[in-house]
Amino acid sequence: MGYQSMRGNSSQLLSRIAAGDGHGENSSYFDGWKAYDSNPFNPSSNLGGVIQMGLAENLLCLDMIKDWIKEHPEASICTEQGLTDFEAVANFQDYHGLPAFRQALAKFMGKARGGKVKFDPDRIVMSGGGTGAQETLAFCLANPGDAFLVPTPYYPAFDRDFCWRTGVRLLPINCYSSDNFKLTKAELELAYENAQRDNITVKGVLMTNPSNPLGTTMDRDTFKTLLSFVNQKRIHLICDEIFSGSVFNQSEFLSVCELLEEEPSYDRNLFHIAYSLSKDMGLPGFRVGVIYSYNDAVVRCARRMSSFGLVSSQTQHLLAHMLSDDDFTSEYLAENKRRLHKRHGEFTSGLEKLGIKCLPSTAGLFVWMDLRQFLKESTENGELELWRVIINDVKLNVSPGSSFRCTEPGWFRVCFANMDDATMHIALRRIGDFADKLKEDTTQMQNKKRFNKKLRLSFCRLNDGAIVPHLMSPHLLSPRSPLVKASN
Incomplete structure (x- = not known):
């Protein structure tokens, strides 16, 4: 009994920090990382996995650092050349x-x-x-x-x-x-x-x-x-x-x-x-x-x-x-800028070809991508609905603007420096396929609305083209109306 009581009041045994969720990790920003961790993309073993585009890592110049370390074994205390400094x-x-x-x-x-x-x-x-x-x-x-x-x-x-x-x-x-x-x-x-x-x-x-x-x-x-x-x-x-x-x-x-x-x-x-x-x-x-x-x-x-x-x-x-x-x-900083500039240009131009714009930028390892055109509703819920599709169906971990406290729904941070060229192109292809599908769905929806609108108007006209006022009443599409069946 005592054991059960302690389990039931376990939060009282802990500090407010330990018992609370002030760490801030209960957000879509970190949820995207978890989605990646559970199904990470791998070009050899998991081509259908989630591509990590939510982590601001710079992998573009690690080859230069590795080469330097190879050329300077004395810099490490874990090599024969540097062991004299170990103690x-x-x-x-x-x-x-x-x-x-x-x-x-x-x-x-x-x-x-x-x-x-x-x-x-x-x-x-x-x-x-x-x-x-x-x-x-x-x-x-x-x-x-x-x-x-x-x-x-x-x-x-x-x-x-x-x-x-x-x-x-x-x-x-x-x-x-x-x-x-x-x-x-x-x-x-x-x-x-x-x-x-x-x-x-x-x-x-x-x-x-x-x-x-x-x-x-x-x-x-x-x-x-x-x-x-x-x-x-x-x-x-x-x-x-x-x-x-x-x-x-x-x-x-x-x-x-x-x-x-x-x-x-x-x-x-x-x-x-x-x-x-x-x-x-x-x-x-x-x-x-x-x-x-x-x-x-x-x-x-x-x-x-x-x-x-x-x-x-x-x-x-x-x-x-x-x-x-x-x-x-000096060589590293110059080359890092050159490679970042090149990758940034390739990625943003790839998005632009897909009809997707980004905020103009000249720094960092990411872009601020504008997907407002794809929102079903311009709200935070609408943004998160779009983000869940991108995570679960498109298999890209991008970070929604609401997790950055952005006041305008539809912006996403997308990291481009934490992958190789091949992975970047796969990501762009996925974004392109996704954008095409959304545009197709939008077009079909708009066509359907236009068709329904024309259909309703056609029932409101007599042969001479005159509009009969009472046919425009709210009862037009009531369950009892014979026009309901005709419109199916």
């Missing part, structure tokens, strides 16, 4: 991180931003991937119940990374397709005023630049408006620049660091950057996250907290060698 690296390390790694990482971050800014290695704090960087910043800057404003659409996992364990809230700044989802001062002010009206403490703004999921970069005027806003309100700005080295046209990318250098009147204590090697280097499994803050207190606190998710010394040791190789990093 030093394997022993406990200060959670400041290996000095050589922080120096190499600071140099790489500057190079990824076109060499227009420099980073101080002493301000770099490491974390377990971009997830750890976001959570640590949330812990350092806000209390449970406090909020950060975030432009929509935004990365769905922020609800987990930034909020789940910290208790911090995210409040949307609505952006719209009418101006390519550009952040406006009016919506920024409105989101802040709404929070104040609801007695919610706003501690800052969280944004991604380049944008995830839009693949766009923030222009100078908009950026200056945002920086002036947070400086005036005395709130923080967290700028996630995880795709900064994945911009097809480097001149279009503006880092927050550049504006801080140009405008000394801004209070630097309010500005923080999150970064990772997961996207630009295609190394998400290495779990290298970075916090770069201009606030000394945040650097100190984040460094103390980094012991909960420090990057392994073996990983730091290897990457310190790799990122210190100037010739390699």
Whole structure:
């Protein structure tokens, strides 16, 4: 009896975090991953499986990294050439991180931003991937119940990374397709005023630049408006620049660091950057996250907290060698941009031939695809109905805009850099077949409606063409009407 009672009240034995679902993974964004995991596409063994287009991974330049590792066995402590460093690296390390790694990482971050800014290695704090960087910043800057404003659409996992364990809230700044989802001062002010009206403490703004999921970069005027806003309100700005080295046209990318250098009147204590090697280097499994803050207190606190998710010394040791190789990093960044640009062009032109448009973009590993023309109804339910068909019938894991808090139904994020050319063409063919089927169904439905309309009108005319008023009454198609049988 006691055992059954304990089972029945098991949630009372757990914390609110353990018993709740604040992780945010009960969403279509993560459900798409589960659909892929249960039936993954494989060109050799499962051609009918789900193609993963919901995961922003960059596989296009991994061959360059593998070649470098082959040519530099001394960089690994697991080879004969690098074994002399095994003991030093394997022993406990200060959670400041290996000095050589922080120096190499600071140099790489500057190079990824076109060499227009420099980073101080002493301000770099490491974390377990971009997830750890976001959570640590949330812990350092806000209390449970406090909020950060975030432009929509935004990365769905922020609800987990930034909020789940910290208790911090995210409040949307609505952006719209009418101006390519550009952040406006009016919506920024409105989101802040709404929070104040609801007695919610706003501690800052969280944004991604380049944008995830839009693949766009923030222009100078908009950026200056945002920086002036947070400086005036005395709130923080967290700028996630995880795709900064994945911009097809480097001149279009503006880092927050550049504006801080140009405008000394801004209070630097309010500005923080999150970064990772997961996207630009295609190394998400290495779990290298970075916090770069201009606030000394945040650097100190984040460094103390980094012991909960420090990057392994073996990983730091290897990457310190790799990122210190100037010739390699220069060649890699240039080739990465070239391959991303090529793949982006091939994919978007393939969609355009199918009559499908995407938001113009110049960065990231994905496109913001417009499928509004295929919605049965322009609602979130209509979007999810379309998404379920794409997942279950077309066998493509694409992510619906509603999971990114997009206010306009019918937009989908589609990743294109996590597959080879052959798989991309299979995906395009599936999309084409799907689009043709939907267009055919739509045409048949429209023809049927036109036929029914003409049929009804024909019963309302006499031989001389005059319309008899009483035949237009609602009783025309009643169950008793003899015309019902005639219309079948």
